[in-house]
Amino acid sequence: QQQVKQSPQSLIVQKGGISIINCAYENTAFDYFPWYQQFPGKGPALLIAIRPDVSEKKEGRFTISFNKSAKQFSLHIMDSQPGDSATYFCAASDSNYQLIWGAGTKLIIKP
Amino acid sequence: DGGITQSPKYLFRKEGQNVTLSCEQNLNHDAMYWYRQDPGQGLRLIYYSQIVNDFQKGDIAEGYSVSREKKESFPLTVTSAQKNPTAFYLCASSIQVAQPQHFGDGTRLSIL
Numbered sequence: 001q002q003q004v005k006q007s008p009q010s011l012i013v014q015k016g017g018i019s020i021i022n023c024a025y026e027n028t029a030f031d032y033f034p035w036y037q038q039f040p041g042k043g044p045a046l047l048i049a050i051r052p053d054v055s056e057k058k059e060g061r062f063t064i065s066f067n068k069s070a071k072q073f074s075l076h077i078m079d080s081q082p083g084d085s086a087t088y089f090c091a092a093s094d095s096n097y098q099l100i101w102g103a104g105t106k107l108i109i110k111p
Numbered sequence: 112d113g114g115i116t117q118s119p120k121y122l123f124r125k126e127g128q129n130v131t132l133s134c135e136q137n138l139n140h141d142a143m144y145w146y147r148q149d150p151g152q153g154l155r156l157i158y159y160s161q162i163v164n165d166f167q168k169g170d171i172a173e174g175y176s177v178s179r180e181k182k183e184s185f186p187l188t189v190t191s192a193q194k195n196p197t198a199f200y201l202c203a204s205s206i207q208v209a210q211p212q213h214f215g216d217g218t219r220l221s222i223l
Binding site: 006044104 | 153154
């Protein structure tokens with residue numbers, strides 16, 4: 001029940017296309033859903049986060065869509081650029097704030 | 112520049128040896144965390160500390176130890192009891208527990 005399942009494991013998108021990464025969870029007590037971006041040899045950096053009281057949050061080219069009934073949330077990257085090539089992690093936490101992480105998606109944007 | 116500094120960037124351990132990974136932050140954050148990252152897996156929590164002189168075990172604490180004697184510092188010791196220590200270790204901090212976490216650039220530990 002503590003798992004966060006992330007898919008796909010890897011993703012190749014043409015420059016200018018839309019990148020979509022999906023995550024699913026079981027624990028209905030989760031109330032915070034961040035996405036992190038990690039470049040090789042670096043630590044993850046917080047990209048965008050959402051709480052279950054909204055269904056969508058947009059920051060620039062990055063959008064989180066949240067479906068509470070389906071217990072799923074996804075990251076959309078619009079107009080994907082080569083600089084977006086990185087590993088993306090979804091995570092979830094409850095009031096104890098122990099983050100439960102997805103396994104990561106390696107995104108490659110082809111020029 | 113505020114941030115989290117992890118050192119060293121690369122570390123090699125001999126069999127039966129304890130090694131200590133350093134994590135220092137100048138963000139004035141109360142909470143600090145240690146994670147382990149293995150290829151193809153998400154981050155797994157080793158230990159976390161909400162405040163000075165207090166810390167809690169995470170999901171994979173066996174074979175590891177920590178201390179939190181100063182607000183800025185949260186060193187992690189990988190003991191000889193950790194049989195599979197080869198991994199990328201990440202330190203993070205947040206203003207308080209339940210606030211966004213900021214990460215250092217990690218230490219890669221390998222076995223000689």
